[in-house]
Structures are given as C-alpha cells and as structure tokens.
Amino acid sequence: MPEIVAFNTIAAGIEPEVEKVQARATQVGPRGRKPRRALSGRNIMIYGTLIVVALYYLLPLYVMVMTSLKGMPEIRLGNIFAPPLEITFEPWVKAWSSACTGLNCDGLSRGFWNSVRITVPSTIVSIAIASVNGYALANWRFKGADLFFTILIVGAFIPYQVMIYPIVIVLRELGVYGSLTGLIIVHTIFGMPILTLLFRNYFAGLPEELFKAARVDGAGFWTIYFRIMLPMSMPIFVVAMILQVTGIWNDFLFGVVFTRPEYYPMTVQLNNIVNSVQGVKEYNVNMAATILTGAVPLIVYFVSGRLFVRGIAAGAVKG
C-alpha cells in the first residue's frame, strides 16, 4: 500500500491514529466521522493568508509602540524593529501634557477633552434623531415618506467639499460658527443619512405584527418607540454608536474648518504636533501622540464589539 506509506511519512506524529482509521475503513467500510488531515493544502492556504495579513496590519502598530517607548538617541540608531533597550514613558507624558501645537504647549490633553465634548453630544443627538426618523419611516408610512427618504439618501452621496462653504455661511448666520455647538450640529446633520438608513432598515426588519399588536393595545407613536421598539433594538444602537464615535472622533476636516484653535479636536492637534516644522522631529512623541489619538476608537471597538456580538445573539432569539 504505497499511498499509505507516503501519507504516514507526512503525518508521522499521528501514525497510530491513521492506522486505526485505515484499519476500520478496510474492515467494515467507511464509518463514523470522516478523518481529516490537519495539514491539508486548504488549511495551509487559509491560515497562511490570515497570518500574513495579520502581520501586515500589526507591524506598523508594533513599530509605533516600540518607537514611542524609546528615547531619541536610541531612535537615531535606526533599528526601527528592535525593541527598546531602555523603556521610557517620557514621550507619552510629553505628548499628553507638554507637546507644542502652534503657540500653546499643553499637549494633546486639551484636544482630547475637546474631542470628548464634540463626540459625546454629536453621537447622542444624531442617534436619537436618526432612530426616530428610521422608526417613523419604517412603521408610520406618512405621506411623502418615500420622497423624504430618497432625498435623505441622495444627501449621503454629495461630496462634503461642495457643502463646506455654504455650511460656513449658514453657521455664521446662525451665530454658531467656530463654536463647539456649530460643529456638533454639522456632525449630527452629516450622520443623518447613513444612520437613518441603518435604523429604517432595522425597524423594517422587525415583525410588523408587533407594531400592529402594540397599536391594538393602544400604544401611540412614542409609547411604541420607547416601550416596544427601543428595547428590541440594542444591537443596532451599538452599531450606530460605533459608527458615530469612530467617525466623529477621527474627523479632521470639519474640526479644522468649523472651529477655532481653542476648540480643535484631538486629530487636528495631532496633525499640528506631528507636522510642526520647527526644531527636531521627535518621533517617539509623535508615535505616542498618534497612539493616544487612536486609542479611543480602538477601545470602542474592543469593548462594544463584544457588546455588539452579545446584542446580536440576544436579539436572535425569536419573540
């Protein structure tokens, strides 16, 4: 049996197992679970690709973390992949509290709090409005609902650049240009098309009979929304939250256009630190500042990703 010999040389470690399977197969014909090789060509392809892709994405992060933990003399040696000989948290402290952006030198901390003050209200307000929009569009088929929805969706396809100047004028006329309020309004409006679409589709996917039953039970627009729809929709609220928090936190364009320097979000400050042309390029500080800025979306993904999966699992139980 030459093919069995060849097979055994490949999988020498599981030889007895293979023989047992082979023996079973010759005696009574195939029976029970089909034996599978761990090192099949298919598995090598799948895991090989996954490992390469994972490395490709993790390597920059590795370099950033390593560089941010080194002192400047060590960085000048040029071994960007080498781990730090002497770990220092100095760059992190500097990036957070004393790196200079333009005139003031109080680090990223101010930008961080600005970003929090922008992201939190924008996320809450946009999700609150969009969920009610989606609910109304999905369940209360008012006159012109389709037209309204179409206009909203078309809005999502107009490039931002076209709208920036008109919005500046509108905000100026409203007297909120340059303030956090103005920026929050802009974020809320720009989140509307995609979020409304998201919520509308989710609510439309809920059983229509639930809505009907609630109406027969005498519940009105808001009672149905708060008591029936909302408790069933946690997964989609988490999805919307992830979208909005990461989107708004990572926003650079609106932050730089619609606010004054004292309200610049973290991303704009990061840019100002990294791109400063004066003095020595402090790579370690830049790396630390970048990681700090990216930390919030990263944490949101890690924390709510779990919630998200759990939410979907809980929502999958049919009512």
Added chain:
Amino acid sequence: MENVSVSVKDLSLSFGAVTVLDTLNLDIKDGEFLVLLGSSGCGKSTLLNCIAGLLDVSDGQIFIKNKNVTWEEPKDRGIGMVFQSYALYPQMSVEKNLSFGLKVAKVEKAEIDKRVSRAAEILQIQPLLKRKPAELSGGQRQRVAIGRALVRDVDVFLFDEPLSNLDAKLRSELRVEIKRLHQSLKNTMIYVTHDQIEALTLADRIAVMKSGVIQQLADPMTIYNAPENLFVAGFIGSPSMNFFRGELQLKDGRAFVHANGVDFDVSAYPSRGPFKSGQKVVLGVRPEHVRVDEALSGQASHQAVVDIEEPMGADNLLWLKLAGQSMSVRIAGQRRYKPGTEVTLSFDMAAASIFDAVSENRL
C-alpha cells in the same frame, strides 16, 4: 339592526392601482363566530386589518356595536387581535405582555391584576406568567397572545391565522380550545384562515373569499354540501370534489349530464330551476358521495378501474379512472382494492352539485 356586532358597508381598499377589496358588505351577528376563508392574497387578512383599524380604508364604512368606527384608532374600536406570529413583546414577561395594553390605557393596578389573573386562569397559563416569550413553546405563546386580547375585555376578537405557525397536533388542540373559549365567552369572533378544516370546525358562518370578493357566506354545512359556485366547490373539501364537464340532456323525462361519453343520470338532483337541454355544465360529486360495488337505489351504475389506493386509516381513498378521467372516491378504511381492479360506481346525485359552465354558478 339590533343584533349586529360588526357591520362592513361598501368597503373598498386599493393600494395605488391595485384594488384589494371592492365594495364589500358583511354583517356579523352578536356572538357569532365568523371565519374568513380563502387562499393567500384573496384579501381576507386585509379585510381583518381594516376592521381592526390597522389599514385605512379607501371607501366605505365599518360599524362595531352600531358605532361608526371607520376613522377610529384600533384601541377605540373595542377589538382584541391575535396574530399568526403571536407578536408577543419579546423583552417583556408574559404578565407584562398581558398587562401592557391596560397600562397604556391607565387602568387601575388592582383591576389589571384581576383581569390578568382571570385571563391566565381561563387559558391555563398561570405558571408561565413570569417567563419571557422566548422561553415558551409555540402553543403557549399563542395562548398568551389570546390572553392579551382577553384582558382587554372587548366585544370583538379578531384572529389572523392564529394557528398557522403551529404543528398539526397543537393546531388541532388549540382549535378545540378556541371553540371552547367562544362557547364560554360568547364574544363575536372573526377568524381568518386558509385552512378549511379550521373553518368548517370553528365557524358559525364561513365567508369564502376570492380576489377581494365574498363568494359565499353561509354556515359550514351549506358551504360544504351546496357550494354556490365552482370556486367554492373546488376550494372546500379535501380531496376536492370530482368535476365532470359536460352537457345537459333531457331524455324521456329524465335529466342526464353527458360527459366524456358517460351519461350521468342527474334526475335526483335538487335543481333550483328547470334544466335546459344542451346547456354546458360542470357536474361536481364529492368523493364520499360515490359508492363502490354497492348499488344505490334508483341510481345508474358506471364501470371504473382502480388506479391508486391511498389508505388513510379511518378511510381509504381510491383514485379511479372513469372513461379516461381521474376521480377520487372515499370508502371505509377496511375495504381494500388492488390497482387495476374493475369496480362498479354509483353516484349519489341528490348530494351532488351542478354548475353552469360559463357563469360557474350553482344550478
């Protein structure tokens, strides 16, 4: 009109260019169990949703308890509704599901408790009150859904295919329970289904619907024995009625339906008017109205060949070839025939139906 509970007058409903219901009229008596029966897309659920107030009508009026409710909200119509998918609020316990409507209506706490425990007792779901819908079986869920209609103390119950999601055994159990419920509560009930067994067993009256039009509105026995038209005849009964297309012939004072070269003597048929010779007709005979190898007094006999036998336990269904046409006959379960056997048939024409081939109406 003293005893009318629900009255639908000239009801029309169209979605854009599609007319689903067209000037439909229906009066339902107080305490009556009315079944709307039809295949999917016939408008039966739409009609129910209109009565419930979940769909706005295009034209016409709806009265419940002599009150015009055409423009009323569902909650103000005095109706309770049970849905096919149960539609229980998944995040609430059974108890909360039952009391939700009452809480919304701001009923006193003591009264809510009283009504919930009464409904739970009637439906025997007391042990389930603290559970979530996901922890209940299909039958239990549907009981809770019925309970939700029950606690609202309404005049009219609307059922939208309530048993269609259940397996066969549970379905027949709950069917009996719904009938018992109706007998003890004596409310008006409107029940939508596509299942003719449910319709025949539950209904005081059945409205058979097709493309938004009520084909026949009568008690189950009339619907079954004297269908008003060809559609009703073919829709009700399983296996369905045997149809023979042919021509009426009058010979020597007797009437015959000449179909596929066979002369069926239909003199015993209780026709509504005099027969016209040469009229194109459809003769319909139910499988149980044909005798096999058993002469029926005053009826001619015909020769047929057994094609297939379907034993069903209690009875036995024979598929026969009569002059080239396939037909089914129901006989007692213990009588067995091998395929190919020649048999003699005699038809009980007094129980048959004859329809005009063109208008498809009963003659």
